[in-house]
Amino acid sequence: MIVFLIKRLANAVLVMLAVALLAFLIFRFAGDPVELMANEQMSQADRIELREKLGLNDSFLTQFGRFVGNAAQGDFGISYRNGQDVMKLIAERFPATMELALVATVLSLLIGIPLGVITAIHRGRWYSEGLQFISIIGVSLPSFVVGILLILVFAVTLGLVPAFGRGDVVQLGWWSTGLLTPSGRASLLLPSLALALYQITLVMRLVRAEMMEVLRSDFVKFARARGVPRWRIYFRHALRNCLMPVVTMTAMNFGSLIAFALITETVFQWPGMGMLFIQAVTFLDMPVMAGYLCIVSFIFVTLNTLVDIAYAVIDPRLRDATR
Amino acid sequence: MTEHLSSAVLDVRGLCVEFPGRHGTVQALSDVSLSIRPGEILGVVGESGAGKSMTGLAVQGLLEPPGRISGGEVWLGGRRIDQLDDKQMQQVRGRQIGAIFQDPLTSLNPLFTVGAQLVETIRLHLKLSKADAKARAIQLLKEVGIPAPEARYDHYPHQFSGGMRQRVVIALALAAEPKLIIADEPTTALDVSIQAQITSLLRRLCDDHGTAVMLVTHDMGVIAETADRVAVMYAGRLVEIGPVAEVLKNARHPYTRGLMGSIPALGRRVERLNQIDGSMPRLNAIPAGCAFNPRCPEAGPRCRKDRPEPAPVGTGVAACWLNAGGVL
Ligand SMILES: Nc1ncnc2c1ncn2[C@@H]1O[C@H](COP(=O)(O)OP(=O)(O)OP(=O)(O)O)[C@@H](O)[C@H]1O
Ligand code: SF4
Ligand SMILES: [Mg+2]
Numbered sequence: 001m002i003v004f005l006i007k008r009l010a011n012a013v014l015v016m017l018a019v020a021l022l023a024f025l026i027f028r029f030a031g032d033p034v035e036l037m038a039n040e041q042m043s044q045a046d047r048i049e050l051r052e053k054l055g056l057n058d059s060f061l062t063q064f065g066r067f068v069g070n071a072a073q074g075d076f077g078i079s080y081r082n083g084q085d086v087m088k089l090i091a092e093r094f095p096a097t098m099e100l101a102l103v104a105t106v107l108s109l110l111i112g113i114p115l116g117v118i119t120a121i122h123r124g125r126w127y128s129e130g131l132q133f134i135s136i137i138g139v140s141l142p143s144f145v146v147g148i149l150l151i152l153v154f155a156v157t158l159g160l161v162p163a164f165g166r167g168d169v170v171q172l173g174w175w176s177t178g179l180l181t182p183s184g185r186a187s188l189l190l191p192s193l194a195l196a197l198y199q200i201t202l203v204m205r206l207v208r209a210e211m212m213e214v215l216r217s218d219f220v221k222f223a224r225a226r227g228v229p230r231w232r233i234y235f236r237h238a239l240r241n242c243l244m245p246v247v248t249m250t251a252m253n254f255g256s257l258i259a260f261a262l263i264t265e266t267v268f269q270w271p272g273m274g275m276l277f278i279q280a281v282t283f284l285d286m287p288v289m290a291g292y293l294c295i296v297s298f299i300f301v302t303l304n305t306l307v308d309i310a311y312a313v314i315d316p317r318l319r320d321a322t323r
Numbered sequence: 324m325t326e327h328l329s330s331a332v333l334d335v336r337g338l339c340v341e342f343p344g345r346h347g348t349v350q351a352l353s354d355v356s357l358s359i360r361p362g363e364i365l366g367v368v369g370e371s372g373a374g375k376s377m378t379g380l381a382v383q384g385l386l387e388p389p390g391r392i393s394g395g396e397v398w399l400g401g402r403r404i405d406q407l408d409d410k411q412m413q414q415v416r417g418r419q420i421g422a423i424f425q426d427p428l429t430s431l432n433p434l435f436t437v438g439a440q441l442v443e444t445i446r447l448h449l450k451l452s453k454a455d456a457k458a459r460a461i462q463l464l465k466e467v468g469i470p471a472p473e474a475r476y477d478h479y480p481h482q483f484s485g486g487m488r489q490r491v492v493i494a495l496a497l498a499a500e501p502k503l504i505i506a507d508e509p510t511t512a513l514d515v516s517i518q519a520q521i522t523s524l525l526r527r528l529c530d531d532h533g534t535a536v537m538l539v540t541h542d543m544g545v546i547a548e549t550a551d552r553v554a555v556m557y558a559g560r561l562v563e564i565g566p567v568a569e570v571l572k573n574a575r576h577p578y579t580r581g582l583m584g585s586i587p588a589l590g591r592r593v594e595r596l597n598q599i600d601g602s603m604p605r606l607n608a609i610p611a612g613c614a615f616n617p618r619c620p621e622a623g624p625r626c627r628k629d630r631p632e633p634a635p636v637g638t639g640v641a642a643c644w645l646n647a648g649g650v651l
Contacts, residue, residue: 218429226444227417317481
């Protein structure tokens with residue numbers, strides 16, 4: 001287990017270095033930072049001095065080393081646009097995106113798993129087939145369309161929940177949460193549902209496929225022959241054997257949820273990292289883009305590593321294979 | 324027709340199973356009757372597809388829909404069980420009928436310890452506290468010959484060898500002291516060197532507990548060594564049933580004789596039982612009259628016209644015109 005842990009961590013560090021290199025290349029070669037930061041009144045001498053101050057005259061490796069060293073400490077420099085610390089900018093927006101993605105994930109599991117189980121054990125009934133059909137539509141609808149439809153129905157027509165923004169937030173240290181106020185929770189509902197819809201259909205279809213597979217297995221038949229009640233077989237014996245792929249997919253897709261949140265955030269005017277990134281792109285604000293890339297990749301890689309470790313914890317067979 | 328009616332643990336009478344399908348209904352079992360007394364092992368043999376497993380599944384109420392019992396009765400310990408609903412059958416399965424499957428590698432849930440699976444079965448059927456159930460589980464592991472049962476209790480299935488896993492499966496089958504165990508080819512998937520250990524374990528446990536066993540197998544050697552009586556099936560029908568020694572020495576049905584011909588000498592093992600010329604008909608193409616007639620060396624005109632009913636012959640029962648007035 002220890003060897004396995006070390007291997008996985010080394011792997012994760014390597015991937016992060018590769019991402020850092022990419023971010024650095026964008027940072028370094030997509031336009032001259034000095035030109036981007038400078039304004040017309042700046043003299044040539046000022047420009048050279050700024051170039052020196054930013055360390056742009058050092059060798060490539062030195063610069064990359066410095067970039068990685070700084071990034072590891074959460075220092076991505078300052079925004080070209082407003083001169084603020086990039087990390088601070090991202091940290092301000094981070095909780096909004098995180099809450100959105102987390103709530104979407106929870107929704108996708110809470111809704112997707114039972115639907116998957118039901119459609120698997122009642123396959124052939126009209127409601128199972130209906131859900132299957134709807135899920136195909138769910139997979140193919142672009143998320144901004146879903147978002148706009150949700151706004152139209154629940155916010156504009158029915159007026160049940162706010163159409164945009166985060167509502168009131170409460171500050172817990174540096175983390176701002178919308179979960180503690182009624183307006184915050186109400187505001188979360190539509191965007192997280194819009195973001196979750198695709199994921200719900202994925203979870204449902206995966207659970208359904210896995211369940212049908214597992215229900216055919218010998219140990220399920222043997223459990224029936226031992227007199228284990230049906231529901232206990234479904235939810236204890238069979239579902240547990242389906243959870244590995246679900247956990248994997250959920251964790252792997254969390255990264256894409258954060259990436260997709262970009263669209264949802266734009267539709268719902270959600271003040272998260274995605275909106276920050278969009279603004280950065282329009283202003284060619286390289287440090288912010290590089291910082292966003294690194295942070296999102298870091299979340300990706302961390303989750304992947306945790307998934308592998310979780311695997312080893314859930315499945316005793318893997319646990320022994322890696323001992 | 325069925326012997327020892329009153330004292331039988333299992334009494335199957337004229338059991339019919341059918342599978343309605345797109346191309347008509349398939350008769351998977353047709354008029355199967357057999358009974359097993361306490362402490363008795365009934366061997367069930369026949370070629371692949373003869374309906375051996377189907378008989379066991381029908382008794383346990385585990386037919387896969389749309390398969391259903393379309394006729395006959397199943398009595399267990401004096402109670403009719405073929406009409407019970409699934410909820411009621413849950414209390415029969417495991418409690419009164421233990422099951423042993425063919426492949427011990429896949430019979431156990433890989434994600435639960437053997438202890439957890441034993442305790443689950445025990446507590447489903449017996450009113451025991453967690454601690455008592457655990458003690459009983461360890462006792463069961465010991466009884467089926469698993470070394471260091473206290474330590475093994477917390478192990479997962481993959482940590483056991485095939486033979487040891489089958490012992491765990493047997494412990495699970497015994498967990499609630501059932502009256503009947505249905506063992507469907509319990510040794511087929513095992514190493515030859517281990518097969519004998521498992522069958523003799525089964526024999527011993529069944530003697531100790533007075534458990535009746537329905538032992539489905541392809542192996543006439545196993546039948547000869549462990550079974551008290553043997554039932555021979557062909558194309559979803561029971562063709563002969565009788566005491567093992569009698570059937571081995573003096574089979575009444577030509578199909579049984581064909582099967583016996585495939586044992587070179589008593590006690591030697593034979594892998595498969597298909598030494599008779601030709602193959603068993605598909606269930607939707609069973610010939611009129613005696614299902615065996617196209618392959619039977621002794622068939623006569625009557626065999627192609629009328630179906631022979633199982634009838635007492637000597638100490639057993641056989642379904643063949645040779646024993647019921649001739650084939651002409
Ligand atoms: N769902 C089904 N629909 C129609 N026929 C079926 C179905 N399931 C099984 N059968 C038929 O029932 C018959 C009996 O099968 P069974 O499994 O009892 O055979 P068996 O004697 O146990 O053979 P084996 O030695 O191969 O295990 C087979 O001929 C099979 O084709
Ligand atoms: S009834 Fe006729 S065909 Fe059938 S086994 Fe007997 S002799 Fe052969
Ligand atoms: Mg079988």
